[in-house]
Amino acid sequence: MPSLKHLRVRINSVKATQKITSAMKMVAASKLRRAQEQAEAARPYVERMERMVSSIALTVAENDSASALLRGTDSDETHLLVVATSDRGLCGGFNASIVRAVRARISELEADKKTVKLFIIGRKGRDQLRREYGTKFLETRDGPGSIGFGYSDATEVARKLVELFDGKEFDVCTVVYNEFKTAMTQVVTFQQLIPFSPNTSADGINLDGAIYEFEPDEDAILEKLLPRNISVQIYHALLENGASEQGARMMAMDNATRNAGDMINKLSLTYNRTRQAMITKELIEIVSGAEAL
Amino acid sequence: MADKVEFELVSPERLLVSQGVDMVVVPGEEGDFGVLPGHALFLSGVRPGVIEIYDGDKISDRIFVAGGFAEVTGERCTVLAEEAVNLAEVERTTVEARIRDNEQAISIASPDEDVSSYRIDLGIGRALLEALENK
Numbered sequence: 530m531p532s533l534k535h536l537r538v539r540i541n542s543v544k545a546t547q548k549i550t551s552a553m554k555m556v557a558a559s560k561l562r563r564a565q566e567q568a569e570a571a572r573p574y575v576e577r578m579e580r581m582v583s584s585i586a587l588t589v590a591e592n593d594s595a596s597a598l599l600r601g602t603d604s605d606e607t608h609l610l611v612v613a614t615s616d617r618g619l620c621g622g623f624n625a626s627i628v629r630a631v632r633a634r635i636s637e638l639e640a641d642k643k644t645v646k647l648f649i650i651g652r653k654g655r656d657q658l659r660r661e662y663g664t665k666f667l668e669t670r671d672g673p674g675s676i677g678f679g680y681s682d683a684t685e686v687a688r689k690l691v692e693l694f695d696g697k698e699f700d701v702c703t704v705v706y707n708e709f710k711t712a713m714t715q716v717v718t719f720q721q722l723i724p725f726s727p728n729t730s731a732d733g734i735n736l737d738g739a740i741y742e743f744e745p746d747e748d749a750i751l752e753k754l755l756p757r758n759i760s761v762q763i764y765h766a767l768l769e770n771g772a773s774e775q776g777a778r779m780m781a782m783d784n785a786t787r788n789a790g791d792m793i794n795k796l797s798l799t800y801n802r803t804r805q806a807m808i809t810k811e812l813i814e815i816v817s818g819a820e821a822l
Numbered sequence: 823m824a825d826k827v828e829f830e831l832v833s834p835e836r837l838l839v840s841q842g843v844d845m846v847v848v849p850g851e852e853g854d855f856g857v858l859p860g861h862a863l864f865l866s867g868v869r870p871g872v873i874e875i876y877d878g879d880k881i882s883d884r885i886f887v888a889g890g891f892a893e894v895t896g897e898r899c900t901v902l903a904e905e906a907v908n909l910a911e912v913e914r915t916t917v918e919a920r921i922r923d924n925e926q927a928i929s930i931a932s933p934d935e936d937v938s939s940y941r942i943d944l945g946i947g948r949a950l951l952e953a954l955e956n957k
Contacts, residue, residue: 574835741865743866744864744865745866754891
């Protein structure tokens with residue numbers, strides 16, 4: 530039987546924990562709102578860019594001179610996975626689910642005798658994958674941090690990717706991130722960046738075999754447009770990931786707050802029972818003492 | 823001319839314009855071009871400059887873009903801009919400060935430092951100032 534003092538201390542400590550978790554939930558909720566707005570504001574650009582590159586890809590696909598970023602290197606020996614995770618923990622299964630999906634993909638690719646390389650964004654993913662796949666790391670980068678981030682960070686990553694691609698470090702590049710569905714559900718998504726996989730289902734692509742006219746010329750445009758497309762896609766992935774992270778954290782903290790509440794109720798019940806038992810015991814002692822006289 | 827062009831202007835941060843317009847003039851990399859309904863398929867780089875949106879014969883909006891890409895199809899004109907602001911909302915002093923900052927950054931940079939990003943930004947600032955003066 531725990532003593533009264535022990536119970537009191539325990540109740541207080543759980544209460545303090547509950548305060549922290551509920552505050553973290555509020556913070557996550559407001560950050561989620563901001564991240565969600567940012568992700569939604571970027572969506573039109575991402576969609577238009579995808580539509581533009583898709584329609585170009587359809588018209589120049591047969592062209593041999595098309596940029597390697599669009600066509601790939603005619604081999605798929607080396608795969609690069611760009612893994613987007615978070616910098617901070619306490620967000621439920623957020624990072625674990627990405628890491629699990631990445632592990633599954635790596636063993637799948639290795640079973641096919643492909644080489645796998647990793648580009649990790651975010652401290653958590655780096656820590657969780659380092660022991661097993663540390664030798665496959667090409668680059669690691671801290672995540673966007675908690676205050677959100679601008680388009681320039683994504684451009685930086687994209688520039689690095691293009692540089693690595695030009696250095697023949699990989700043939701196929703896929704970005705892995707959690708797509709934000711609702712605050713409760715996030716879906717781990719694999720999106721192929723290089724070579725570009727045209728999204729033919731997107732609306733508005735009906736060219737009837739028409740050919741684009743380019744100004745200044747095709748190569749100059751593609752040379753600028755394709756790296757831009759990559760940074761936009763990375764930006765999109767990181768924004769989605771950021772919103773997902775906050776959503777996951779909000780849910781995790783909500784659960785923690787509720788669990789703490791349950792625990793406080795249980796402890797209070799035991800505390801009151803013990804207190805009453807002690808009072809009864811003391812009364813019995815007094816009464817039986819008086820009777821003995 | 824009953825038809826309209828579906829004009830869309832988007833920057834990475836937000837969707838600025840999405841509306842049917844009678845004509846739009848875009849500063850292409852090799853000269854300005856106007857887009858009317860039924861334009862041929864066309865893809866062009868965009869230099870820093872002003873996009874003019876026409877409502878009938880009059881200019882209804884002037885928007886500055888800092889470069890990007892424009893895609894034109896028969897019924898649509900999409901401009902993906904790196905940065906876009908409505909000229910009506912630009913303060914002259916902030917533009918001048920931006921030019922000054924970049925000039926300073928270039929002048930104090932050491933010879934082996936990469937100043938190309940400052941140069942690009944300086945060019946954008948100058949183009950913006952020019953656009954303001956021609957308003």
